[in-house]
Amino acid sequence: MGVKLAHALGAHVVLFTTSPGKEADARRLGTDEVVISKDAEQMGRHAESFDLIVDTVAAQHDINAYLGLLKRDCTLVQVGAPEKPLDVNVFSVIWRRRNFAGSLIGGIAETQEMLDFCGKHGITADIEMIPIDQIETAYSRMLKSDVKYRFVIDMASLPKAA
């Protein structure tokens, strides 16, 4: 979702991923560049170049590798929530006065603004529709990361009387 929205907002969008398989899809969604985060040489090419990094990763990862990609005074916003604390090397933020921030969903007015923006730009999420009796299967697949797009339940599949 982030890629589509950032692209429509006029950003040059760079996607960091551990899996090369995501590249074609990422480009279709509006990504300008795809970087394989395990490749130090590729990461190095982007040092001190970003105004904003939105980190959606909920797994443990090296945050300092990303903080170093920000320009002076710019911000990495964490929206994914890893279970254990992340190790921040304070020199990553002292050097270049960078910000390591968090963000939670959005306010109501802001949500409306986003929906109106999506209406104007024809933006919706790519989804996989499921009937509600497949919800447990969907959960299992989410746990295995076996999901390309967001699951959406078709409520017409709800039994009329429970």
Add this chain to the structure above:
Amino acid sequence: MFTCTGYAATSADTRLEPFAFERRDPRADDVEIEIVYCGVCHSDLHQARNEWRNTLYPCVPGHEIVGRVTRVGAEVRDFKPGDLAAVGCMVDSCRTCTACREGLEQYCEPGFTGTYNGPEQGTGANTFGGYSSHIVVDRHFVLHVPEGLDLAGVAPLLCAGVTTWSPHAAGVRAPARRSASSGWAASAIWA
């Protein structure tokens, strides 16, 4: 009160199953929505399985809700039956704290009311989310859905979408962005 059908978890280790429950009839400021689609968020799974150790059971997850308005309360002017409508992660907040007055209900100081798992303002009661036939929500927390979009694809905008929108929109407005010499670059990181 009226009866809704839905899907609920009754404990951390039971599968979600069909579940009938009561919702309030629309009060003066309420909008009743017949739910057409509901997105599935990772939080739904965390909450249903009590991974945050705070789940109120029965748990009806779902906070990426889109549907059609079926009834509105006497004071509601901006929604009418038949309108498209959406509900995201919040259904209420204190409305009086600094955050709420600034339109930042997600940072409500006493805490907002989640679309599921409550706590309802004042009573602390549970709330039931979007894996259900209908939902009744105060109009302040109901969103208008632009016509012409693929409705199923709108659902994930209500949580996943706004979560990534908010940092970008704040970034667009921040003075630092305007002074950035080479425009601005954003990156979304995926695992």
